Amino acid sequence: MRKRIIAGNWKMNMDHIEGSSLASLILEGIGEKELPCEVVVIPPFTTLPAVAEVFAGSKVDTGAQDLWYEDAGAFTGEISGSMISRLGCRYVLVGHSERRHILGEGSGILALKLRAALRAGLTPIYCVGEAAEERESGNAEDVVEKQVREVLEGLGPEEISRTVVAYEPVWAIGTGKTATPEDASGMHSFIRGLIAGIFDKEAAGRILILYGGSVKPGNASELLGCGDIDGALVGGASLDAGQFLGIIFS
Numbered sequence: 001m002r003k004r005i006i007a008g009n010w011k012m013n014m015d016h017i018e019g020s021s022l023a024s025l026i027l028e029g030i031g032e033k034e035l036p037c038e039v040v041v042i043p044p045f046t047t048l049p050a051v052a053e054v055f056a057g058s059k060v061d062t063g064a065q066d067l068w069y070e071d072a073g074a075f076t077g078e079i080s081g082s083m084i085s086r087l088g089c090r091y092v093l094v095g096h097s098e099r100r101h102i103l104g105e106g107s108g109i110l111a112l113k114l115r116a117a118l119r120a121g122l123t124p125i126y127c128v129g130e131a132a133e134e135r136e137s138g139n140a141e142d143v144v145e146k147q148v149r150e151v152l153e154g155l156g157p158e159e160i161s162r163t164v165v166a167y168e169p170v171w172a173i174g175t176g177k178t179a180t181p182e183d184a185s186g187m188h189s190f191i192r193g194l195i196a197g198i199f200d201k202e203a204a205g206r207i208l209i210l211y212g213g214s215v216k217p218g219n220a221s222e223l224l225g226c227g228d229i230d231g232a233l234v235g236g237a238s239l240d241a242g243q244f245l246g247i248i249f250s
């Protein structure tokens with residue numbers, strides 16, 4: 001049985017003051033309740049230390065939204081994997097669609113970033129997903145296959161066992177349009193099949209594949225009820241403690 005992860009990607013929202021308040025509200029909402037899944041909060045870099053402090057010693061994990069692919073050195077403006085892990089973070093996003101599309105990150109740099117995350121002892125959450133035109137033209141699976149192969153091929157068995165994939169169709173991000181549970185779970189099983197082909201059945205059975213794109217309390221349980229969907233990467237709804245808790249306990 002695979003575990004489930006609900007991760008909240010705060011994107012470029014919540015400064016360190018707003019972020020610690022939101023983190024405290026999330027903790028209060030959880031209270032003494034048993035968490036039905038692993039919960040990860042992924043704030044901006046400057047908010048991360050404050051949020052990591054609020055969650056220290058709690059059941060909630062933290063993650064970063066990006067990292068650089070070298071471990072240290074003359075890379076002005078960049079943040080290394082070890083800087084992130086020393087804050088107590090366990091996760092880091094790699095290849096979020098906003099970085100692919102707005103900042104032009106492609107497979108070459110993402111493969112390096114994913115390996116840097118693993119080197120630093122972090123769990124990379126590798127994001128893949130097709131744009132609207134690619135789905136409309138029937139190319140969604142080809143696009144996702146390329147994203148998976150170009151970045152994950154060549155990882156060792158131990159490395160793939162520490163990697164999480166998030167399927168986030170670009171057209172569903174921040175739009176209120178969600179993939180139907182059938183479309184989402186179809187793509188998730190396609191990705192699992194790719195992992196079986198590139199690695200083996202054991203790696204495919206073990207890898208967690210999260211869904212992202214307009215996940216809300218109202219649609220979470222239907223999406224999470226699909227066999228191949230192992231959790232959610234939540235954007236907008238993770239900025240509201242009530243909505244985020246609604247998804248966690250859905």
Ligand code: 13P
Binds near residue numbers: 168212233237
């Ligand atoms: P929304 O939940 O706002 O659609 O964002 C999804 C996302 O990009 C999470 O990484």
